[in-house]
Every structure is written in structure tokens, then in C-alpha cells.
């Protein structure tokens with residue numbers, strides 16, 4: 327059984343920046359499930375999209391794979407031959423635990439885990455690329471270049487899935503949707519202290535874009551098709567498809 331997240335339950339004298347360290351690894355499945363509305367739905371759909379979009383003899387990338395939640399769903403849905411999954415995360419403890427999660431299930435599809443900054447990994451021959459709540463941790467000025475580099479490494483007709491916390495420029499909308507997210511956390515057992523200390527920890531490391539900025543970035547990078555396919559409050563998942571000869 328996974329441990330429950332009580333990292334921010336006691337008062338912390340000086341809350342530091344959030345890091346994906348060993349302490350977070352131990353509680354991560356519980357933390358993400360209780361913090362991100364729709365997380366399991368998004369993983370299920372990443373599995374379905376992988377089933378539809380993976381191409382024979384291609385690579386599938388899970389960028390910011392953490393413990394491999396999305397990697398496992400991708401691996402289960404591969405039916406074509408010659409596919410390889412590449413999981414990348416720059417947290418050593420995440421990659422170590424991810425490897426043991428993957429080893430717990432049998433599969434014919436090879437998975438290569440790389441401990442690196444996703445900005446330093448070249449994307450090659452990709453049919454499916456997933457950034458499930460990872461782009462939000464990349465410095466904002468560097469996001470356009472990363473999405474463009476991913477686009478360049480994708481095959482015609484390939485699928486990119488990007489899930490993100492977002493914000494809204496319309497302040498009543500921002501306030502209503504943010505409050506609904508806070509209520510979601512309360513309903514999942516987080517106290518006001520936990521919520522506020524976590525907010526302080528992530529405020530300098532998780533920087534959100536608007537929904538429109540994400541769509542614009544996909545279009546500018548060259549994607550022929552881009553849309554949000556899921557939204558619950560201020561959490562959104564997007565698909566972007568590289569054009570093929572029919573576009």
C-alpha cells in the first residue's frame with residue numbers, strides 16, 4: 327500500500343520550494359490523486375490514445391514520468407511491433423521507484439528510463455509523446471522551444487498529450503475555479519494548513535499558463551490540430567496532432 331501524504335500537515339518554520347525528493351516519492355501516488363481532479367481519468371485516456379496513435383517501429387515518450395503512472399498505461403496499450411517507451415525524469419529517486427513499478431508487471435515492450443532534464447533529451451521517431459503535469463515545471467521562457475523540439479522529433483500523424491494546471495485572465499472565473507480546486511483538496515482530507523503550505527511550496531516552481539497560451543504554443547510549433555479534451559476546474563489536458571499527407 328502507498329503511504330498517505332502528510333508532508334505539509336505540521337507547521338513548517340520556513341516552507342522551501344517544492345522538490346520531487348525521496349519524501350515526495352514515498353507519498354506521490356496519494357498526493358497526486360488527492361491534488362489533481364481527474365488524474366485517473368486522464369491516465370485511462372492516455373492509455374486509449376496510445377492504443378490509437380502508436381505506430382509500429384516507433385518510440386513513445388513519457389516526459390516527467392515520475393513513478394510511471396502514464397508509462398504503465400502506455401505500455402499496456404501497445405499492440406504494434408517494434409515499439410519502445412522512453413521515460414524521462416530528472417529526479418533520481420523518482421526514476422529508481424519508477425523502475426521497480428515497471429518491473430512489477432510483465433510486458434514485451436521495452437522501457438528505457440533516463441534520469442535527465444527533458445530539455446536535454448532528443449526526441450526521435452516519436453508516435454506518442456506525453457507530458458502529464460510536467461511542462462508546468464519548465465521555466466516559462468523555455469516552453470516554446472521544448473514543444474517545438476518535441477514537434478520536430480514526431481512522426482506525421484503523431485500525438486502529443488499535455489496535461490497542466492492552468493490559470494484564467496478573467497478574475498471571477500479564476501477565483502471560482504481555484505476555489506473549486508481548494509474544495510476538492512479539502513474534500514480529499516487536506517487541512518487548511520496543508521493547503522496553504524503546499525501553495526507556498528509550489529508558487530515559485532509551478533508556473534501556470536492560460537488555456538489559450540497552450541493552444542497558441544501548439545499551433546506555433548507547427549501542430550496541425552490542437553484542443554483541450556479534458557477540463558476539471560483549473561486542470562486541463564490537451565491533445566496536439568502533427569499533420570500527415572491528409573492535412
Ligand SMILES: C[S@@+](CC[C@H](N)C(=O)[O-])C[C@H]1O[C@@H](n2cnc3c(N)ncnc32)[C@H](O)[C@@H]1O
Pocket residue numbers: 346358389390391392393394395396414415416417420442443444445457458459460463464
Ligand atoms: C507532477 S509530476 C508528473 C506526474 C506523472 N507524469 C504522472 O502522470 O504520474 C512532475 C514530474 O516532472 C519531473 N520534472 C520536473 N521538471 C523536469 C525536468 N526539467 N526534466 C525532467 N523531469 C522533470 C519531476 O521530477 C516530477 O517527477
Ligand SMILES: O=C(O)C(=O)C[C@]1(C(=O)O)C=C[C@@H](O)C=C1
Pocket residue numbers: 357358361362459491524528532
Ligand atoms: O496545485 C496543486 O495544489 C497541486 O498539488 C498540483 C500538483 C501538480 O499539478 O502537479 C503539484 C505537485 C504535485 O506533483 C501534485 C500535484
